Amino acid sequence: MTPQHFRLPRGGRIDRRTPLAFRFDGERLGGYAGDTLASALLANGRALVARSFKYHRPRGVLSHGSEEPNALVTLRGEGGRSDPNTRATVVELREGLSAVSQNRWPSLGFDLGAVSEAAAPLLAAGFYYKTFMWPASFWNKLYEPAIRRAAGLGRAPEAPDPDRYQQRHAHCDVLVAGGGPAGLAAALAASAGGARVILADEQPAWGGSLLHDPSAEIEGRAALAWVDEALATLRGRENVTLLSRATVFGIFGHNHAGILERVTSVAGCDLPRERLWQVRARDIVVTAGAHERPLLFADNDRPGIMLAASARAYVVRYGVAPGHRVVVATCGESAYAVARDLRAAGVGVVALVDVRPEKHCPQADELRAQGFEVLTGHTITGSAGRKRVRALHVAPCRDGSIGAPRRIECDAVAMHGGWTPAVHLHSQARGKLEFDAALDAFVPHDGVPGLRSAGAARGNYTLSQCLEDGWRAGSSEPRRFQASPSPAGFAPVRLLPAARARARVFVDFQNDVTAKDIGLALREGFESIEHVKRYTTTGMATDQGKTSNMAALGLVAERLGRPVSQVGTTTFRMPYTPVSFGALVGAHRGRLFDPVRETPSHGWAAARGALFEDVGQWKRALAFPGAGEDLHAAVRRECRKVREAGGLLDASTLGKIEVVGRDALEFLNRMYVNSFDRLAVGRCRYALMLREDGYVYDDGIVARLAPERFHVTTTTGGAARVLSLMEDYLQTEWSHLQVYLTSTTEQYAVLAVQGPRSRELIAPLVEDIELSEAFMPHMTVRAGRFAGAPCRLFRVSFTGEPGYEINVPWGRGAALWEELCERGAALGFAPYGTETMHVLRAERGYVIVGQETDGTVTPDDLGLAGMIGSAKRDFVGKRSLARPDLVASGRKQLVGLLTQDPALVIEEGAQLVADPAQPLPMTMLGHVTSSYLSSNCGRSIALALVAGGRGRIGQTLHATTPGGFAPVKVTAPVFHG
């Protein structure tokens, strides 16, 4: 490990007793606990840390916080961990950390991609739109892949993320976003009376800007001592939650905020890597501070040129010298303290260059008296250096004329172009912004209930202002704070005159947008700031233009000769800083991605190697293959068994609704097409439900248990939506009906026993119910006991065979299923799955809603018009059934199809035509809805919807197959029995 040549001998809030080793591009380097990756790289003299997005320009660390546009790296970890586009300025250094630079090949120092800089005149704003317009077919094959290879920023990880993520909901009275002086004051004030307060800050340490302001004082003591006291007070309050390393990244409707917490690992605790908080707050106080602006001069992006407050932060907070000969360049007051603090820490400050005329530089003489060279009224005409800045070119400037240039040798530049309040969260929450000319910035303008900004986030930059404003945001009682002065005024300058016309002045560092690009956009007529943004992509990178937005706006306003207030600003969008997909997904992955619902027989079926299919969230047994059987063989056997002796199906997933009340009968008459007026107690009826539009919505069995109590079944997939539809009508249209609906889907396991020997199988287990044909014929229901369990026994059939559906309490289902299987085996019964169920019902022409229907099918289309209670005054969908196109001839009707080749199973969805020789486009008469090989029929069978189908019975049509057309004969939709 080489010594850290830029580490200062003392100072900084780092722990020098805990050295850490890390790797950058494979090289072993050293740092200390308390460093960020950026500060450790700077300590090792790494000015060059990245290549820029478009031109592959060498770039260094620009900032010290979450606004960083340059220093994006990929973090590599064990177990396939790979985090691209991570800002080195917010990565806490840890032992063994491994980072690699991006956007370069073969190496950071020698990057072949940098040739695109030579082609820079070609890569101006709108380049893609202009160049790759023609021919259109080249885009997918040539242009886009080439651009993606060249441009991409970082690489997506390839292995599954091995880390764990969690989410948490929280509620509070006041959420304070930002833990600097304003945020701490707001939290202190708001929590004093017992209100529930959450204070969140993105940094690992509290205090915000105070962390790098060594001379700041609050209430007569060092500012950081005040911070410690404030924290101790807040920690002592049970009503306060402090979240550090937690970024409030979004504010949504009704003060619903998203916070990304980077959880620190604690020995012995199995903590998630990140936690996404969803906070519902009565009030939100945004104390997000302000971002420093760069200065716009020629080649202002060389490594070693950084923001002035960041240079101060590296010196004061991390004990790192950004360079040994630093030039401070500024248009405002804040940079003077930077120069002083740098020198106090032993960092050489070569000169302070102030763009403002001498008379507007109140601190200039004071600094000169301390031995600094201060050049006021100077512009910066350019910089020199490749992998690190070597010199800054400055020249006196008066009334627009530039004097003799001077070259100042240096190895770092600390630049200050003014301040921009962090209004992102306010704007995301649809708060309005207002341009404040005195601040040269947009500031929050009230308008969102329960949301306010305080401190630097609304342009109150001085320390006492921050504290007082923050306190006011948390309390109705104002409070005065004594604090050291912190002048922050600046004279906004847009573009500093350049010595070379072709030199690039970077506005948006992350998206490589130059001042020239913005000029070009304006010359081409893009005057709206929204258009300029999209044409140049300024402010559209993941940094959301934190350092660049005001510079771009100012430039546009200046070029157009309009006030900034008229140019306006673009909208800020969520998230404030990038949020990992892992945190957004949380625990909802793998087996928790979605609930998996299992039937009572699931364990038994799984143990016997059943195949399963997903039906909504349910897992249903598809078939039970025996030894040496595949799915098809199993289905053939199961189908035969059911018709020869019997079969057992777990039908527990059927939706069930108990309909109770004086008006239950009337309600069902309105919901279904059937009339239930003559449905006696103990009887069941197959029923069809329509939507308002007259199309079939669901089907099921309506059973009358008592005069005012019905047991209604729905399709498995329709259970929830049918109950919702019923409740909807009951609550909104017919609230006077005395009916209550209760879902009993999971109250009852349903064991279907089907086949000629069904009664023989169940008889020994049934108590209190007379099973004879006379007492319990087809379509009846009885209550009694089954193997000791209370049961509702239905005599119904979906196979055409005599059959029963035994409803027992769900918890008894598994044991009874096993008992039936055991007893059934002796009688020749087989358990069967949903595939066999489908084949058997198709043999009889029974429809499945959702298979034979697609939301455009009427009862008559299915041949079920006879079910409609025509004497009924009304039911849902009745009026629509009289619509001209629902009674027109030629509608598609359900028919059967038999292929000429009995072994050929046509595909479901296959189209049907009358004349396979017809030129394209052919007249398609309909399509196949169900198609199976039926072992009971000894051939293939199919159901189809065919235009005027019932009139075509006996005709031959042609079905599409992968190999051409196959002739099929139209039949009635019944194939067996």
Next chain:
Amino acid sequence: MADASLTPLAECARWSLRLPAASAERHAEIAGFRIALPINRCAARDERLCARLGPDEWLLCASSTSDIEASIEAALEGKHHSLVDVGHRYAAFVVEGAKAHVLLAAGCPLDLHPSAFSAGAATRTLLGKAEIVLWRPTEAPAYRLDCARSYVPYVFGFLREAAREFA
């Protein structure tokens, strides 16, 4: 006591009782269940637990069925109501411990702070992607959670995953 622990409850009898609010006002209790409750409140007495989940909806739980159904029907004879056995529709857990409410907050969007979800609170809500009924019968930091039976593996898995960070 652990920060948060998760225990399945034994099976119990449950009914969904629907009764117009106006009728309910005439009954302080029915068959030992206190139904004169504000919405989203519950009451427990003698192994009988009752939650008012809506203006006309109560969930009744008891450790055994005995003759409860008959006595409720008798009490409401001739009045519009619906009593449906839903004992097997749900399965129940207890989540308890000083941080039980924090554990539940991993998937429940309601304000579960002890001051907001106080003793006697009960409500239908969400846990992740599952609908649940959440009860806090007493001052103790113990929450009863009823979910549809087929959601048990999901709900249990979700809570166990969230509980990994608790002692």
